[in-house]
Amino acid sequence: MGQIPRFLSWRNMLVLSLAVNFSLILKILKGDKERGDSWPDRTAYSSIWPVISTTASGSSLLSSASCNYTKIEEDDDRIINLRLGDPTVYERYWQEMGEVTTLVIPGWQSLSYFSDHNNLCWFLEPELGKEIVRVHKVVGNAVTQDRFIVVGTGSTQLYQAALYALSPHDDSGPINVVSAAPYYCSYPLITDCLKSCLYRWGGDAKAYKEEGPYIELVTSPNNPDGLLREPVVNSSKGILIHDLAYYWPQYTPITSAADHDVMLFTASKSTGHAGMRIGWALVKDRETARKMTEYIELNTIGVSKDSQLRVAKVLKVVSDSCGNETAKSFFDHSYDAMYERWKLLKQAAKNTKRFTVPDFSAQHCSFFGKVFESQPAFAWFKCEEGIVDCEKFLREEKKILTKSGKHFGDDQSFVRISMLDRDSNFNIFLRRVSASSNSTL
Amino acid sequence: MGQIPRFLSWRNMLVLSLAVNFSLILKILKGDKERGDSWPDRTAYSSIWPVISTTASGSSLLSSASCNYTKIEEDDDRIINLRLGDPTVYERYWQEMGEVTTLVIPGWQSLSYFSDHNNLCWFLEPELGKEIVRVHKVVGNAVTQDRFIVVGTGSTQLYQAALYALSPHDDSGPINVVSAAPYYCSYPLITDCLKSCLYRWGGDAKAYKEEGPYIELVTSPNNPDGLLREPVVNSSKGILIHDLAYYWPQYTPITSAADHDVMLFTASKSTGHAGMRIGWALVKDRETARKMTEYIELNTIGVSKDSQLRVAKVLKVVSDSCGNETAKSFFDHSYDAMYERWKLLKQAAKNTKRFTVPDFSAQHCSFFGKVFESQPAFAWFKCEEGIVDCEKFLREEKKILTKSGKHFGDDQSFVRISMLDRDSNFNIFLRRVSASSNSTL
Known part of the structure; x- marks a missing residue:
C-alpha cells in the first residue's frame, strides 16, 4: 500500500478515476443525444x-x-x-x-420461507407492502389505510384465497359464486375445477334468484367489456369480492379511491409484468385476511420473494415517475x-x-x-x-x-x-x- | 465532440479510464486480502x-x-x-x-405470461428445464429421459396438480389419498382444505383396507422420520405419487436413479432456496403432465419467471461444482x-x-x-x-x-x-x- 504518496491512497485514486468516468459517460451521452443515434427517442x-x-x-x-x-x-x-x-x-x-428497474439478486437471498414474522401475511416482503400503499396513494385508486395486504401468486390465487376465506366451512353446502355476464371467462373454471363443497359457480348474477348467502364478483372495469360495474344482486346476504385489476388510469378515469371489503389487484395489468405472477389484495377484515393467508400457505407456502422484490422496485419507479414534472x-x-x-x-x-x-x-x-x-x-x-x-x-x-x-x-x-x-x-x-x-x- | 485529438475520442478515453478503475479495484482488493479483512475463510x-x-x-x-x-x-x-x-x-x-449465483434481471423481463410456446408446460423457462435434467444426471437420483417436466410454485402446488390430474373427474366421488404414518403433516390439510369432490384424505396407508382406486403418496426419504419408503398398500388399483424432495446426497445415500410415474422435487430442500417457491415434477405420462399443467394454469396462471431463472442459475452452479475436482x-x-x-x-x-x-x-x-x-x-x-x-x-x-x-x-x-x-x-x-x-x- 505504500508506493503512492501517503496523502493519496489507492482508494482516493479510485474515487478520482470514477469521477473521470462519470464525466466521460455524460459527455458521450450528450454527444449521442446531439447526433440522435443512441437512446431511443x-x-x-x-x-x-x-x-x-x-x-x-x-x-x-x-x-x-x-x-x-x-x-x-x-x-x-x-x-x-x-x-x-x-x-x-x-x-x-x-x-x-433501462437500468432503473434492474434488480440484482445475490444467490444467498430467498432461502427462508419467511418475509416478515410480525406481519399477519408472513410471506409479504415489507418493501412490496410499502410500495403497494404508496402507488395507491399516488394514483388515488384505492383506500389502503387500515387495510391488510395479502400478496398472491397473481390475483388468480387471491381470488381462490378469497373464496376459501369467505365461504362457510360448516356443512351448509357450497355457497354460490356469481358475476354479471359477460364475466371473466376463467371465473367459472377456477371456481369449479376441484368440485369444492365450499363454493360452486352460480352463473350470471343478473339471473340469480336464490335465497341465502352468496358471493358476488364485481370486476370493475369489467373483463371482457371494460364497463364500470356495481353489484347487481343487492341482497343483504351477499358477500362481495371486487376484482380491480383494471382500475388504473391508463384504462379508465379514476373517479374515487375504491373502498370495498376485499379488493384484488395485479402487477400483470397495472405495470405489465405478468410473468412475475404477483397480485395483492387489500382486505378490511382481519379474519378474512388471516384465512386468505392460510389458503396461500396451504396452496403454495407463500409467494416468490424474487418476484415480490421485483414488483416492489417496479412500483417504486412507477410512483417516482408520477412525481417527475420534467418527463x-x-x-x-x-x-x-x-x-x-x-x-x-x-x-x-x-x-x-x-x-x-x-x-x-x-x-x-x-x-x-x-x-x-x-x-x-x-x-x-x-x-x-x-x-x-x-x-x-x-x-x-x-x-x-x-x-x-x-x-x-x-x-x-x-x-x-x-x-x-x-x-x-x-x-x-x-x-x-x-x-x-x-x-x- | 471535436475538442480532443481525432485519434482519441471520448469513448477511447472512457475505455482507458475504466481500465485504470479496474486495476485500482484489483489493487485495493489485493491489499484487503493481504490484511485478511475481506473474504471469509x-x-x-x-x-x-x-x-x-x-x-x-x-x-x-x-x-x-x-x-x-x-x-x-x-x-x-x-x-x-x-x-x-x-x-x-x-x-x-x-x-x-459470492457472485456466481447473482442474477441481474432487467425491468423489461417477465412481461409475458409465456416461457415456451412449444412446451406442453408453456410456463416452464427453458433454461430451468435444461438445468433440472442436468442436475439429475450429475447426481444420478432420477431418470429424466422421456419425462415431461412440470414446474410449480413449490412442490406443494405440484402435489395438488398431481391430485387434480390423477383423480377421476367423473361422478364416482372423491378418491382416497393415503400415505403411511408418520406422514408429512401438511398432506391431510392440503388434501381436504377445499372439501373437494375429486379427492379426500384417506389416512394411514398401513391401515387402508378399502376396495377400488386410491392414490398413495410415497415420500422417500420420508418427512418426518427420514426413512426410505416403498408403497405399502400394493393393490393394482393404486396410483402412486412419489415425493422425492429429500432424495439428495446430503440427506441420504443415492442408491439408484428413481424411476416412477410422478416424482416431485423442490429447490427448497435440494439447494435451500425455499423463498423462491420453485418445485418440479418429472412425469412419465403425457396426459398426466398436461392435466398438471392445466391445474397450475387455473390455480396461478404459471409460475414466477424470476424465481425459475434464479433456480436455473443455482442448479447450474451446483452441477458445475460437482465437476470441480479442486474444490x-x-x-x-x-x-x-x-x-x-x-x-x-x-x-x-x-x-x-x-x-x-x-x-x-x-x-x-x-x-x-x-x-x-x-x-x-x-x-x-x-x-x-x-x-x-x-x-x-x-x-x-x-x-x-x-x-x-x-x-x-x-x-x-x-x-x-x-x-x-x-x-x-x-x-x-x-x-x-x-x-x-x-x-x-
Missing part, C-alpha cells in the same frame, strides 16, 4: 399509423423502432393470437427505462398507447361497419385531472353483417385467435380481443379487420 | 463444537463467523422455532459462493454440515438418554462413492423418561418449538425437529436438550 412512442413495433422480448439491447408497413405485409400468413391479455405492450416502456410518467405513456389503439380501432369500426366495440361515457379522472372515455385492456368486439360465430370467422377468415363470447356467458357474435399485445401484432390485427371481408389476406 | 465452515453461527439473513455483507459459546449463553431466553424445515443452514454456503462441491459442503449435526445430536441422545432419534442403516451412495447412514433434514425425536407430550415438554421446559407427532398420524411422544436451521439456533437447541431435565435454562 421517447417521442417515438407516440403512436402513428401503423403503431410502431416494439423489439422482440428477450433482447437486452434497445433498438430504435423499425416496424413499417412493408414489414407488416410480410407477416400476412402469421396467426395472430389475441386470446389472452398478455401485456407485452408495456415492454417498450420498460426497455426505454412523462408510466401512466402518461401507457395512457397514450391505449388512447392511440382505441382511436384506431374505433375509426376502423366506423369505416368498415363490419364490427362494433362498446361506447364508453366520458368521466373526470382525478389522477390526470382531465375528462376521458375508458380505453380498456380488452375490446369486446361484435361481428356485424349477420356473422353468428365471430370467433370462428376471425380465426378462419382473418387468422386472428380470439376468445368467443360464449366463454363469458354471452353471445357468440362477441369475442374478447386483447388490446395489450405488441405493436406489430396489434397493427396486423387492425389491418386485417379493416380489410374487405372477402379478402384472402 | 471457507475452512471456517468445517464444523467444530459449537457449530459456527451464520450471519443473519437479509444482510448483503459477508462477515466472518462470530458465534461462540458465550454468545449462545446470552440467548438463553430466546424461543427457538424448529417447527418448520426452513432451510437457512444453506445460507452460509451461498454467501461464500468441495455443494453436496460435499451440505453433506458435511448434516453429518456434523447428526453426529452431535446422536452423541447428545447417547449421553443424556432422555431422547432417542431413529437408527438408519448404512448404504452405498453412487454419487459420493462411499457408504454412509441417512442424515435427514428432520429429526424424528422421541422423548423418553415417561414424557407423554414431547412437544409440550420441549416448548414449556426448553423453549423449543417443534411439531407434535400427532400431526403426522403418530404418537405425541414424538416431535419433528428441523435440522436445517441456522447454526446458532441448532447450537442452542442442542445445548438445551443436552442439559439436565430440571434445568431452568
Whole structure:
C-alpha cells in the first residue's frame, strides 16, 4: 500500500478515476443525444399509423423502432393470437427505462420461507407492502389505510384465497359464486375445477334468484367489456369480492379511491409484468385476511420473494415517475398507447361497419385531472353483417385467435380481443379487420 | 465532440479510464486480502463444537463467523422455532459462493405470461428445464429421459396438480389419498382444505383396507422420520405419487436413479432456496403432465419467471461444482454440515438418554462413492423418561418449538425437529436438550 504518496491512497485514486468516468459517460451521452443515434427517442412512442413495433422480448439491447408497413405485409400468413391479455405492450416502456428497474439478486437471498414474522401475511416482503400503499396513494385508486395486504401468486390465487376465506366451512353446502355476464371467462373454471363443497359457480348474477348467502364478483372495469360495474344482486346476504385489476388510469378515469371489503389487484395489468405472477389484495377484515393467508400457505407456502422484490422496485419507479414534472410518467405513456389503439380501432369500426366495440361515457379522472372515455385492456368486439360465430370467422377468415363470447356467458357474435399485445401484432390485427371481408389476406 | 485529438475520442478515453478503475479495484482488493479483512475463510465452515453461527439473513455483507459459546449463553431466553424445515443452514454456503449465483434481471423481463410456446408446460423457462435434467444426471437420483417436466410454485402446488390430474373427474366421488404414518403433516390439510369432490384424505396407508382406486403418496426419504419408503398398500388399483424432495446426497445415500410415474422435487430442500417457491415434477405420462399443467394454469396462471431463472442459475452452479475436482462441491459442503449435526445430536441422545432419534442403516451412495447412514433434514425425536407430550415438554421446559407427532398420524411422544436451521439456533437447541431435565435454562 505504500508506493503512492501517503496523502493519496489507492482508494482516493479510485474515487478520482470514477469521477473521470462519470464525466466521460455524460459527455458521450450528450454527444449521442446531439447526433440522435443512441437512446431511443421517447417521442417515438407516440403512436402513428401503423403503431410502431416494439423489439422482440428477450433482447437486452434497445433498438430504435423499425416496424413499417412493408414489414407488416410480410407477416400476412402469421396467426395472430389475441386470446389472452398478455401485456407485452408495456415492454417498450420498460426497455426505454433501462437500468432503473434492474434488480440484482445475490444467490444467498430467498432461502427462508419467511418475509416478515410480525406481519399477519408472513410471506409479504415489507418493501412490496410499502410500495403497494404508496402507488395507491399516488394514483388515488384505492383506500389502503387500515387495510391488510395479502400478496398472491397473481390475483388468480387471491381470488381462490378469497373464496376459501369467505365461504362457510360448516356443512351448509357450497355457497354460490356469481358475476354479471359477460364475466371473466376463467371465473367459472377456477371456481369449479376441484368440485369444492365450499363454493360452486352460480352463473350470471343478473339471473340469480336464490335465497341465502352468496358471493358476488364485481370486476370493475369489467373483463371482457371494460364497463364500470356495481353489484347487481343487492341482497343483504351477499358477500362481495371486487376484482380491480383494471382500475388504473391508463384504462379508465379514476373517479374515487375504491373502498370495498376485499379488493384484488395485479402487477400483470397495472405495470405489465405478468410473468412475475404477483397480485395483492387489500382486505378490511382481519379474519378474512388471516384465512386468505392460510389458503396461500396451504396452496403454495407463500409467494416468490424474487418476484415480490421485483414488483416492489417496479412500483417504486412507477410512483417516482408520477412525481417527475420534467418527463412523462408510466401512466402518461401507457395512457397514450391505449388512447392511440382505441382511436384506431374505433375509426376502423366506423369505416368498415363490419364490427362494433362498446361506447364508453366520458368521466373526470382525478389522477390526470382531465375528462376521458375508458380505453380498456380488452375490446369486446361484435361481428356485424349477420356473422353468428365471430370467433370462428376471425380465426378462419382473418387468422386472428380470439376468445368467443360464449366463454363469458354471452353471445357468440362477441369475442374478447386483447388490446395489450405488441405493436406489430396489434397493427396486423387492425389491418386485417379493416380489410374487405372477402379478402384472402 | 471535436475538442480532443481525432485519434482519441471520448469513448477511447472512457475505455482507458475504466481500465485504470479496474486495476485500482484489483489493487485495493489485493491489499484487503493481504490484511485478511475481506473474504471469509471457507475452512471456517468445517464444523467444530459449537457449530459456527451464520450471519443473519437479509444482510448483503459477508462477515466472518462470530458465534461462540458465550454468545449462545446470552440467548438463553430466546424461543427457538424448529417447527418448520426452513432451510437457512444453506445460507452460509451461498454467501461464500459470492457472485456466481447473482442474477441481474432487467425491468423489461417477465412481461409475458409465456416461457415456451412449444412446451406442453408453456410456463416452464427453458433454461430451468435444461438445468433440472442436468442436475439429475450429475447426481444420478432420477431418470429424466422421456419425462415431461412440470414446474410449480413449490412442490406443494405440484402435489395438488398431481391430485387434480390423477383423480377421476367423473361422478364416482372423491378418491382416497393415503400415505403411511408418520406422514408429512401438511398432506391431510392440503388434501381436504377445499372439501373437494375429486379427492379426500384417506389416512394411514398401513391401515387402508378399502376396495377400488386410491392414490398413495410415497415420500422417500420420508418427512418426518427420514426413512426410505416403498408403497405399502400394493393393490393394482393404486396410483402412486412419489415425493422425492429429500432424495439428495446430503440427506441420504443415492442408491439408484428413481424411476416412477410422478416424482416431485423442490429447490427448497435440494439447494435451500425455499423463498423462491420453485418445485418440479418429472412425469412419465403425457396426459398426466398436461392435466398438471392445466391445474397450475387455473390455480396461478404459471409460475414466477424470476424465481425459475434464479433456480436455473443455482442448479447450474451446483452441477458445475460437482465437476470441480479442486474444490468441495455443494453436496460435499451440505453433506458435511448434516453429518456434523447428526453426529452431535446422536452423541447428545447417547449421553443424556432422555431422547432417542431413529437408527438408519448404512448404504452405498453412487454419487459420493462411499457408504454412509441417512442424515435427514428432520429429526424424528422421541422423548423418553415417561414424557407423554414431547412437544409440550420441549416448548414449556426448553423453549423449543417443534411439531407434535400427532400431526403426522403418530404418537405425541414424538416431535419433528428441523435440522436445517441456522447454526446458532441448532447450537442452542442442542445445548438445551443436552442439559439436565430440571434445568431452568
